[in-house]
Amino acid sequence: MSETPGSTPGRRSFLLAGLGVAGAGVLAACGGGSGAGRPALVSPSGAAVGAADGKRNRTGRTHEVSLVAAPAPVELGGGVTAGTWAFAGRTPGEELRVSAGDLVAATLSNRLPDRTTTSVHWHGIALRNDMDGVPPVTQTAVASGQDFTYRFLADAPGTYFFHPHVGLQLDRGLYAPLIVEDPNEPLSYDDEWVVVLDDWLDGVAGTPDEVYAELKRGMGAMHGGGMAMKHMLMGAESPLLGGDAGDVRYPYHLVNGRVPGDPQVLRSAPGRRVRLRLVNAGGDTAYRVALGGHRMTVTHTDGFPVRHQEADALLIGMGERYDVLVTLGDGVFPLVALAEGKNAVGRALVRTGSGAAPVADFRPGELEGAVATGSRLKAADDVRLPSGKADRVHRVELTGGMMAYDWAINGERFDMDDPARRPITVAEGQRVRLDFVNSTGMWHPVHLHGHTYQLGADGPRKDTAIVLPGRTVSVFFDADNPGRWLLHCHNAYHGEAGMMALLAYED
Template sequence: MHTNRRKFMLGSTGLLASGLAVPAWARGESLSHARQGFGEVSGERIALSVDRHHFGVGGRKGHAIAVNGTVPGPLVRLREGQNIRIDVTNNLAEDTSIHWHGLLLPFQFDGVPGVSFPGIKPGETFTYEFPIRQSGTYWWHSHSGLQEQEGHYGPLVIESAEPDPRYDRDYVVLLSEFSPRHPHEIARMLKVGEHYFNYQMQTASEGDMPLDERLMWGGMRMNPRDISDVTGATYTFLVNGHGPMDGLEYLFAPGERVRLRIINGSAMTFFNIRIPGVPMTVIAADGMDVAPVEVDEFQIGVAETYDVIVTPPAGSHALVAEAMDRSGMGLASLTSHKGHRATPPPLREPVTLTMADMGMGSTDGAHGGALNHDAPGGSHGGMDHSGMDHGGGDASPAMDHGSMDHSMRDTSNLPPDVKVGPGNDMVAPMPMDRMDFPGLGLDKVDHRVLRYTDLKAARPNPHRMPTRQLTIHLTGNMERYMWSFDGEKFSAVTDDPIRFAYDERVRVKLVNDTMMAHPIHLHGHFFELVNGAGMMDQPLKHTVVVQPGSTATFDVTANEPGDWAFHCHLLYHMHAGMMQTVTVRPFPAPEDEA
């Protein structure tokens, strides 16, 4: 039976499709909750225990960190309006922590060692205590070292104070990855060679890239298949801790409206989500309700969450989470017949970067042209940039590649406050706003794909005009695997935070000078995407994906005092230095003194 390397990488899905028996090692052996993948905790006081563990899936076994005995850790289910106390006991031989991703809370309980608290020492118990001020789909994870990669993460659902009539059945879909390699070994390999895990490099004759572009990529020593730093070469992609051969099922009755709370709890993987033949209605992004929008597929960046409602017909349907670089997939079955597995689609062809991904302009609107807010229908306009000036678009006409004066390694165009050195050797010559771009690999599909420009707040947001603008460059040296903001990694700026005045309204423009997509997360706040929606309809998010060679803009009201982490949520990028601290001062006076 003929196969190729890419199909073999998926392995388990191929066996599933062929109907072969599932071997014992593929059944999530270390999971004590075989069907769900994790337990559930709730109530006014919750206890979590962090321990060393072993984990095995898909023939890969290795060391892990378990919380309450499972990888992932338990679903923490809370309710809006309650006061919660969570006791976290550290049974490791090293410090640990838990960050409550997307929650609004006092900064000292945000769980970032060195920023908002000292961490949890071995043998100690730390009590998190805070009121629940919101509802929606979130998650939690360690913010200590690389523990998140080892299994120290889990889902978090906050039930709304009022019943939600939009669905009949409710499921968590937690996406992640597992590698038998220790994360510090992965970090070392990335330092040695940034393409270490990339088995999808182009050959001299593969694809339809023009010769002049091939020569240009080669001259800059860059790889147009550099989509993901860590791939299916070492990762098994998981849904609720289960590999693609485990047969994870989500049961439903025909006619039911099923809510899927999709969480990207991975360390490094963007996923493309689809249920072939079943449309999805997006109703929330990052826990916040949005106006419903029906799509057939969407890309979810690391640390983002999307809630969708589906009404599948009777039968079994593949719930597919395909890695953005298409080196593998997570898989489950949405089925009305218990024990019946859906047949998954094959992996699609690998993605190849373009000139637009290098920040060198775009020759067609379908591949990430800047927004035209005056276009009919609002969000999907062409390349007319005359109507846009919100600090996010530095648009340019199509380029003559043969006479190009700039390259990703020319840093002369960076502003003077952006540090140039060994850790910053890239600059996007002409970055454009790409809020209308659906994600790498999804701009050429023939079905409906979600774009940030499709998102609108479900209810109007009070709006204030920003009083100042802040521009931050996302920088790095891919060959040395160094990542930073404004050319300086976190260890160099720990005493020089980004400063916001309490209740200040700021427009933040992120300029991605690199060839990789970065999911940028601000702790303790929600911001409004400047995505072409009306001022009061801009959607709230806590994480925004900044596409390669592009800009993204958001408005934030700094109304949560304290010190907050601000970083790329690709774990190894953050570990290498792509992080800053945002400090919001002064603290407001207590209400009884105001």
């Protein structure tokens, strides 16, 4: 499709919409495997991918960046140093900022330990499939000592980030914000702050791989042998998340790479209007975010505009992004990220005048006020997908649990060694509806690569949506970006356990 994400669907999808078919039959028909063999799928670098990419808006400008992934000691403030993996020795990595339609030429240099492969996934960007950074689906993993250059057009403005898509590397320090500016920015504001949230343990209390090994041993092992659990978190409860909030205990919750006792100070002046771009780069923690003494106006989620909504706080799951506007008061204010259900906070400080900072674990009253969530927002008029009958419907059931740590989709744990074994198939030009059915006892942030779906008939456009336990969230999108895309839980540990699927275009 030639359209930008905000426009109406193309003629082809309009025509196909008239051929709408009921979901159940299609699901059975594309389950794959039985007798007829596997469906033919679009290749990640095939003609269809090039044709779709050729229709993207472009400015002709190129941003060349170097991303060196290597082990590094990273200072988290307060005397805490983490031995982790990072880009150029800092966490978050240096912000990448481009304008809509610019070409990104980012060379990843893998300087991680021997036999450690890596990649970069451009989270939320609807880019050409072979640059999506998902080995082995869209590329061969970048081997230690090797380089790989990603070249892609970023043609939708918004707040994004990037991180590896190999194993549990997401839960190390390899991430950075990616901001795509709108050359015709409709919002007016005086300052802009990018605020990246992260739950942290790597190089302080173990490694993500050690955490996963413990989780895999499972609650069964704990009950059977009375084994002590170092990392597994029990009894993390959050009404906002419908119960169990998380699996992993983290010693720190970071805001822009700093511990709450030694926070980043964001300086401005009273009366100035600030745009905050919030990114949750965490592995297993949702955050409830508030700025003490202020209300906020939510303007975007996952890069796309929403009808402006006032809120005291907002809930942000792993992989989600929110943009808010705030008009600053006079003084010192804590920008607090409450680790939902985990009884801990991360924070930065906003300073516009004199005053003393509150104590490190201070929780502003706004956290208990009106909380904005994706499910309570509406798409802005200019990006709302017109409702229409879906050409294809897939039931995407989230399954599994803590006991066997067998998180999966439709009861099947994803096999990275055979990713196209049982794809969820779509055809270019179709309107697709996905029904995320959460049959587990826990919430999941469900992320689709390469597309921005809409929640229901008039909900926000998003690429990562919180699905509460026992609930169903229906999303739809226009299949306009051919290739092979992951659909997965953005809890790093659930994804690694197998709560992933391949959404693939038929050839």
